[in-house]
Amino acid sequence: MYFFDPMYFIIIAPGLLLSLWASFKTKTTFSKYSKTPSQNNLTGAEAAREMLYQSGITGVTIERVKGSLTDHYDPRSTTLRLSESVYSERSLAAIGVACHEAGHALQHASGYAALGIRSALVPAANFGSSFSYIIIMIGMFMRSPGLMQLGCLLFGMAVLFSIITLPVEWNASSRAKVAMVEAGIITKQERKAAGKVLNAAFLTYLAAAVTSILTLLYYLLRSGLLGGGDD
Secondary structure, eight states: OGGGOHHHHHHHHHHHHHHHHHHHHHHHHHHHHTTSBOTTOOOHHHHHHHHHHHTTOOSOEEEEESSSSOOEEETTTTEEEEEHHHHSOOBHHHHHHHHHHHHHHHHHHHTOHHHHHHHHHHHHHHHHHHHHHHHHHHHHHHTOHHHHHHHHHHHHHHHHHHHHHHHHHHHHHHHHHHHHHHTTSSOHHHHHHHHHHHHHHHHHHHHHHHHHHHHHHHHHHHHTTTSOSOO
């Protein structure tokens, strides 16, 4: 039975382990540097605003949003939303996260192609992630390779989104690491600590991409597209 398929756990296990480690690494790194104040004593919101100003970016609204590490940039409304643990905190962790999100605003302003592709994929990725499992499960119960393959196609949209997210997030962090110092938000000595926060956060995106790819691989095997379907 699929619910107790050893192959599932064998294929998915590396992704799950990577996800657990990435989550642990991100939380511990953020916690460590959330206790380290910046020398310039800026809050996350102030740091993001200064980075945008020094980069010549105008028209971006900065808002506080509920939750922990729920920070994101919305290109549709040019709004940068910072979580409560980032918006008003004066730590290197808060500044790193805030400037990373400001990095997405810089991408948007410069017409960074990968950001545009990711934004365009959002509807398809949301639809695929919501309905692909249902179709795949129905296909499994009905032993219908066609339905399973349709589900795999839909899930592939979510996988593609997770893959294109990697260069987008890495580039935003790279921009932030440079801009934070050039704008005088942090010192060159503080850049390494802020960079560790951004690198740890990137691991969560990497883990999500790996897990989604492995999950798709499993379903492709089960659907018969890779020669692993039921006889």
